Amino acid sequence: MATPQVQGNGMLSREQLLHLFDRFCFLTSQPEVKKRIADAVQDKQEAVAVTTAIQEEIFLEMGIDPRYGISCLGKVSTVYENDLDLVIQFYKFIGKEEIACDEAELGPDEFSKRMLGQQKLQEKQLEMLKYMRKFPLDDQSAILDKIHQQMENANYESESSILSTEHIQGINVQRKASPLFMPR
Structure with missing residues (x-):
């Protein structure tokens, strides 16, 4: 054989x-x-x-x-x-x-809690991304830079990938008021 x-x-x-x-x-x-x-x-x-x-x-x-x-x-x-x-x-x-x-x-209980937490985080991220799309591309880029910086500072913890609408608005106001900003 x-x-x-x-x-x-x-x-x-x-x-x-x-x-x-x-x-x-x-x-x-x-x-x-x-x-x-x-x-x-x-x-x-x-x-x-x-x-x-x-x-x-x-x-x-x-x-x-x-x-x-x-x-x-x-x-x-x-x-x-x-x-x-x-x-x-x-x-x-x-x-x-x-x-x-x-x-x-x-274990099943703790795993279910973690998955529910992940789902809620993803929903927040989606809402934030939908909100960001209302801004011009330069502003979106500045927002993503801020998120990246925030995530680096928080050692890439999942929750650090979220910015509130107020924070996003603050980034845009600050960027537009900055004398370093030069429109292309």
Whole structure:
């Protein structure tokens, strides 16, 4: 009986990567897989070790050497830098892995609270962006610069990505009153 050929060189194809991303997303949404990750965390194992093992199992299903497959994941954003859709799917895959780990580490109640907090933050960010669009592009640029500065000062804490409407108006008034501002 011949052993099946296992891919172990070159780079994974776009189709192989998309299959991995879809399969991983499906598996980590299943209750038994969530329990597997949570049980490992209870046993003092790293959640990411379990999610990596799940990825390795998917690679085996696909006929790909798991070590090779994992090593290819580290190269996706450079090898496929011109394939924006694939890179976006890759970052969604990474995000899904982080969510699976957080859910296992935090437990259902704390995880639900965190997700609700994230949703509220995103809603505030969306409202702020909608408000910003009322301003000319130069003003929008100044607002984004202020947000960037605020985030740097707060060590990139999520809440620092929000400016109130009053703060935004203050930036625009200050910028327009500044003698350094020279319209183009």
